[in-house]
Amino acid sequence: MSNSPVPPSVTSTNIMVPIQSCGTPAAQPTLAWEGMIEHHPCAVAVVDDDPEVLESFRFVLELAGFVVHTYGSAASFLASSEPAPHCLILDHHMPAMTGLELARALRARGSDVPVVLITAAPSPAIVAKASELGIVRVLEKPPSADELIRYVGSCC
Amino acid sequence: MRGYLAAIATSANDAIIGKNLAGTILTWNDAASRLFGYTAAEIVGQSITTLIPRDRLHEEADILDKMRHGRLFAHFDTERLTKDGQLIPVSLTISPIHDDSGAIIGISKVVRDLSESQRMNLELQSREALLQSILETVPDALVVANDRGVVLSFSSAAQKMFGYSAAEMVGQPINKLMPPHDAHAHDQYMKNYEVTGQRKIIGIGRVVLGQRRNGTQFPLELQIGEVRVEGSHLFTGFMHDLTEHQDRDRRLQELQSELIHMSRLSELGQMVSALSHEVNQPLTAIANYAAGLRRMVNAEKSPALRNAVDKVAEQADRARRIVLSLRALVRKEQRQRQMEHLEPLIRETSALALLGTSGRVDLNVLVRRGAAAAFIDRVQIQQVLLNLMRNAVEAMSESQVRRLSVDTNDAGELIAIRVTDSGPGLTAALREKLFQPFITTKAEGLGVGLSICRTIVEAHGGELVCEADDANGTTFSFTVPRGDGKSGAGEPAASGST
Numbered sequence: 001m002s003n004s005p006v007p008p009s010v011t012s013t014n015i016m017v018p019i020q021s022c023g024t025p026a027a028q029p030t031l032a033w034e035g036m037i038e039h040h041p042c043a044v045a046v047v048d049d050d051p052e053v054l055e056s057f058r059f060v061l062e063l064a065g066f067v068v069h070t071y072g073s074a075a076s077f078l079a080s081s082e083p084a085p086h087c088l089i090l091d092h093h094m095p096a097m098t099g100l101e102l103a104r105a106l107r108a109r110g111s112d113v114p115v116v117l118i119t120a121a122p123s124p125a126i127v128a129k130a131s132e133l134g135i136v137r138v139l140e141k142p143p144s145a146d147e148l149i150r151y152v153g154s155c156c
Numbered sequence: 157m158r159g160y161l162a163a164i165a166t167s168a169n170d171a172i173i174g175k176n177l178a179g180t181i182l183t184w185n186d187a188a189s190r191l192f193g194y195t196a197a198e199i200v201g202q203s204i205t206t207l208i209p210r211d212r213l214h215e216e217a218d219i220l221d222k223m224r225h226g227r228l229f230a231h232f233d234t235e236r237l238t239k240d241g242q243l244i245p246v247s248l249t250i251s252p253i254h255d256d257s258g259a260i261i262g263i264s265k266v267v268r269d270l271s272e273s274q275r276m277n278l279e280l281q282s283r284e285a286l287l288q289s290i291l292e293t294v295p296d297a298l299v300v301a302n303d304r305g306v307v308l309s310f311s312s313a314a315q316k317m318f319g320y321s322a323a324e325m326v327g328q329p330i331n332k333l334m335p336p337h338d339a340h341a342h343d344q345y346m347k348n349y350e351v352t353g354q355r356k357i358i359g360i361g362r363v364v365l366g367q368r369r370n371g372t373q374f375p376l377e378l379q380i381g382e383v384r385v386e387g388s389h390l391f392t393g394f395m396h397d398l399t400e401h402q403d404r405d406r407r408l409q410e411l412q413s414e415l416i417h418m419s420r421l422s423e424l425g426q427m428v429s430a431l432s433h434e435v436n437q438p439l440t441a442i443a444n445y446a447a448g449l450r451r452m453v454n455a456e457k458s459p460a461l462r463n464a465v466d467k468v469a470e471q472a473d474r475a476r477r478i479v480l481s482l483r484a485l486v487r488k489e490q491r492q493r494q495m496e497h498l499e500p501l502i503r504e505t506s507a508l509a510l511l512g513t514s515g516r517v518d519l520n521v522l523v524r525r526g527a528a529a530a531f532i533d534r535v536q537i538q539q540v541l542l543n544l545m546r547n548a549v550e551a552m553s554e555s556q557v558r559r560l561s562v563d564t565n566d567a568g569e570l571i572a573i574r575v576t577d578s579g580p581g582l583t584a585a586l587r588e589k590l591f592q593p594f595i596t597t598k599a600e601g602l603g604v605g606l607s608i609c610r611t612i613v614e615a616h617g618g619e620l621v622c623e624a625d626d627a628n629g630t631t632f633s634f635t636v637p638r639g640d641g642k643s644g645a646g647e648p649a650a651s652g653s654t
Contacts, residue, residue, distance in 0.1 A: 050437050052441050056442075057444055059448045060448035063451045120433050121483075124570070124618075124637075125570055128568060141436040142436055142440035142444075142472070145448075146447065
């Protein structure tokens with residue numbers, strides 16, 4: 001699948017060179033995911049050290065029709081025996097191992113799973129590091145659920 | 157005409173004496189009376205030898221002899237006797253007096269009193285001696301060097317401060333008193349100054365590191381003055397050892413006032429940091445639940461419920477935008493940023509960071525090619541560095557090996573600055589809390605925590621992380637935009653996709 005241009009939005013920062021095969025469909029956003037997800041259910045993993053935030057991601061993503069796995073730390077994700085998800089949502093600011101560090105570890109293992117990185121301060125430094133790891137979506141916290149669902153849906 | 161000349165002679169400030177060839181005094185003006193103490197009535201008719209000390213009588217014979225042979229001489233310095241037997245230094249100007257036919261009929265002497273200028277000379281000498289004794293007693297070290305950096309004078313305080321004797325330092329290059337890297341930079345600096353006349357330190361004063369004879373380094377406050385006398389170009393350096401307790405406190409106070417200067421930003425920055433990192437968590441959850449609920453609620457069957465859920469989502473988004481605008485406000489409050497060379501910035505900060513450290517800390521600064529200049533707010537980034545370095549020094553207080561390294565690295569669009577210590581590493585509890593706002597583990601200190609450091613670095617478009625942490629030491633690393641125009645770092649990344 002090839003990506004199409006999207007209008008710039010306040011909460012997202014797009015990088016020029018995505019390595020994954022998913023992107024944002026050009027069609028009407030909310031209608032797009034509502035239509036397609038029901039027929040193409042897919043797995044998404046969320047890693048965030050805040051359990052309440054984690055639970056809210058599960059709520060909205062499951063309602064959108066995804067199979068959702070949640071992890072409270074990078075280590076617990078790395079230790080899980082689940083098959084690789086279609087898309088991975090990472091909180092950046094986590095103690096012990098940050099979202100970027102987890103992404104780097106995954107790339108080192110040869111994984112090219114599409115990653116959405118969520119951070120309170122998407123600085124150029126973080127965006128630059130993310131793009132080195134082939135992460136094309138760096139969303140400012142709190143992310144727009146619609147945008148998140150749209151992107152995850154495009155990865156399936 | 158004669159009366160007119162006489163009037164000039166009378167009112168002249170120099171003593172003017174006329175005598176015949178036999179040496180008898182014929183005229184005597186007021187200035188002569190003042191100088192020698194004789195009135196005209198007392199001395200006119202007397203021999204000139206009355207005024208000449210016994211051991212200089214030959215001078216008079218010599219003068220008369222030269223006059224008779226038609227030789228003129230302008231003036232010479234000698235001594236003469238006053239009425240009360242005092243010897244006074246004088247300068248004599250001697251000219252022949254001719255009659256109408258041109259024959260010499262007498263001699264005029266103009267006598268200038270030299271004792272005034274001699275007294276000034278003596279005064280100058282004693283003032284110099286006084287200055288010398290003051291310089292030898294002030295606790296500040298004084299070093300004088302010429303424009304080639306060669307030491308000309310090395311005060312006793314300097315000898316105590318650096319451990320070199322004056323004999324060891326005079327004639328030696330002044331950069332022997334600096335750490336090796338500064339020594340090299342100093343040579344370059346002096347060359348530059350000679351060519352460009354651009355002052356970097358003269359007349360300003362700053363904190364630098366000195367190096368003692370035994371190789372240990374210590375912070376000192378340096379004031380440099382410049383003197384140009386009769387073609388020679390000298391530099392005077394006053395050095396104040398900052399290792400002592402009270403000076404450390406004074407410098408830290410100055411630094412703190414700089415901190416207060418930016419504290420408004422810091423407080424706001426800290427608030428915003430807390431909002432971004434903490435309040436955004438529940439906001440994220442609210443937005444997620446609202447988005448999910450919107451899908452659950454059938455808009456046609458329960459329009460009121462759907463409307464309420466939409467309102468929850470809207471209000472969560474409103475709160476999100478408040479946080480965003482606060483962050484934008486902090487960004488707008490940025491102080492002036494400009495291109496800064498990292499080497500002197502790190503050097504000065506390290507001198508401050510090592511203030512008052514007891515015992516030796518080996519400092520290693522490495523500014524790599526391609527990572528030497530950054531586009532930053534100097535004071536803010538110095539606060540970050542100072543904070544990281546003081547934490548590092550504190551962490552090593554119990555360590556055998558105390559090594560503090562600061563290096564800069566090319567990180568593409570950014571420059572990464574690393575601060576590494578050889579301490580025992582962070583405790584697990586500390587590591588968890590490291591960047592949390594409003595939390596400090598220290599009872600005292602500068603009061604600017606890592607959370608503020610992170611706010612400053614993020615405001616520069618960079619990131620502050622704990623890069624390594626184990627029993628061999630801890631490394632903190634932060635990134636700042638380049639200052640060499642290689643990229644537009646600090647700007648938002650380009651929008652769009654392929």
